[in-house]
Amino acid sequence: MRKYVIIGAVGSGKSTHSELLARDLDIVHISVGDIFRWHVKNHTKLGAQVRRTMAAGELVGDDLAESVVRDRLTQHDWNYGFVVDGFPRSRRQTEFFLESYDIDGVIHLDLPDEEVRRRVLARRLCNGCGMDYNLIADRPTQEGRCDVCGGELVSREDDTEQALAERLREYHERTDPILELFGRKEYVVTIDARPGIEEVQRTLRERLGLPLP
Known part of the structure; x- marks a missing residue:
């Protein structure tokens, strides 16, 4: 174990x-x-x-x-x-x-903190299925839309x-x-x-x- x-x-x-x-x-x-x-x-x-x-x-x-x-x-x-x-x-x-x-x-x-900021502020979350994206390394096919369900991609409430x-x-x-x-x-x-x-x-x-x- x-x-x-x-x-x-x-x-x-x-x-x-x-x-x-x-x-x-x-x-x-x-x-x-x-x-x-x-x-x-x-x-x-x-x-x-x-x-x-x-x-x-x-x-x-x-x-x-x-x-x-x-x-x-x-x-x-x-x-x-x-x-x-x-x-x-x-x-x-x-x-x-x-x-x-x-x-x-x-x-x-x-x-490092500067890399934390760069990564976090690029995160997006699908408001439909909850799929995670990162605009640096994992961009959706269609800007602002989830590849899985087509839902809108939004920033998390705490990603400010x-x-x-x-x-x-x-x-x-x-x-x-x-x-x-x-x-x-x-x-x-x-x-x-x-x-x-x-x-x-x-x-x-x-x-x-x-x-x-």
């Missing part, structure tokens, strides 16, 4: 690299952001709370994030392990995670200059203590997230001693 945590600023490729690991290692990808977005899209009570928080460029509180992760992991569909993307985001969440689960490795995707600046500030304040805690257990591998997907994936697998793609 393999259990990993992947940490990085918004736009660093956490979801992409988590999905690749999950597919090839037959483990479960648990994206806390995707769980929150599902609640927002389906207009649940939790979703309304998350939507207000994300629109303000703030991070979801510890109690709510821990509750979501705990509930997800009680489903026990991760017989061969998991890779968690988007959690923990604070010292308290890290302590909760270390006490609750034996982690095999923490992947830190390191990306103001919200991004706040998220980056909070991210840096919180991430150093998290990496320090995980680092005490010698879990952390830091990967330069600027190269292409294939190169980053190959590097992180080499560092973790995993089969190459």
